[in-house]
Amino acid sequence: VERSYIMIKPDGVQRGLVGEIITRFEQKGFSLKGLKLFQAPKELAEEHYTELQEKPFYPELVKYIVSGPVVGMVWEGPGVIASARKLIGATNPLNAEPGTIRGDFGIQSGRNVIHGSDSPENGEREIALWFKEGELVEWTRTIKPWIIE
Numbered sequence: 001v002e003r004s005y006i007m008i009k010p011d012g013v014q015r016g017l018v019g020e021i022i023t024r025f026e027q028k029g030f031s032l033k034g035l036k037l038f039q040a041p042k043e044l045a046e047e048h049y050t051e052l053q054e055k056p057f058y059p060e061l062v063k064y065i066v067s068g069p070v071v072g073m074v075w076e077g078p079g080v081i082a083s084a085r086k087l088i089g090a091t092n093p094l095n096a097e098p099g100t101i102r103g104d105f106g107i108q109s110g111r112n113v114i115h116g117s118d119s120p121e122n123g124e125r126e127i128a129l130w131f132k133e134g135e136l137v138e139w140t141r142t143i144k145p146w147i148i149e
């Protein structure tokens with residue numbers, strides 16, 4: 001089954017968007033397999049965005065991610081990686097469609113509220129980076145047959 005690492009960034013936590021964001025993923029039908037609030041260590045934030053280390057905004061990006069607590073989550077379901085990216089919206093919130101999380105709640109790329117994995121490979125890489133084995137829970141939503149045929 002496909003899994004995505006979703007992280008509510010420090011601005012999303014500070015602005016009180018945690019419940020709203022979780023609700024959107026729950027209502028879409030995906031299953032929550034891991035959830036924690038934590039202060040990201042700088043080394044892990046750097047590793048998480050290692051593909052972007054040559055970008056001019058990389059130092060600011062790392063500072064942003066460690067600027068306050070984040071909520072890390074693992075969401076599971078068919079097509080969750082691409083679907084989560086749609087729910088989240090474009091990187092620049094001004095380009096993100098209304099109805100998406102960034103489209104509804106942001107203005108700048110440097111304060112775009114939430115992260116979502118961009119491929120199944122990166123999803124698994126990020127889950128392994130941010131979660132220990134025992135922190136993930138194996139369970140089935142009883143509503144599942146009403147969401148997945």
Ligand code: GTP
Nearest residue numbers: 057060061090091109110111112114115116117118
């Ligand atoms: P993530 O889900 O966080 O990975 O965002 P993304 O996949 O939509 O974009 P990308 O991976 O290219 O960039 C990672 C993060 O870097 C973005 O979410 C932004 O927070 C930040 N970022 C990207 N481009 C810019 C930029 O031009 N300026 C600034 N300040 N930040 C940027």
Ligand code: MG
Nearest residue numbers: 115116117118
């Ligand atoms: Mg990305």
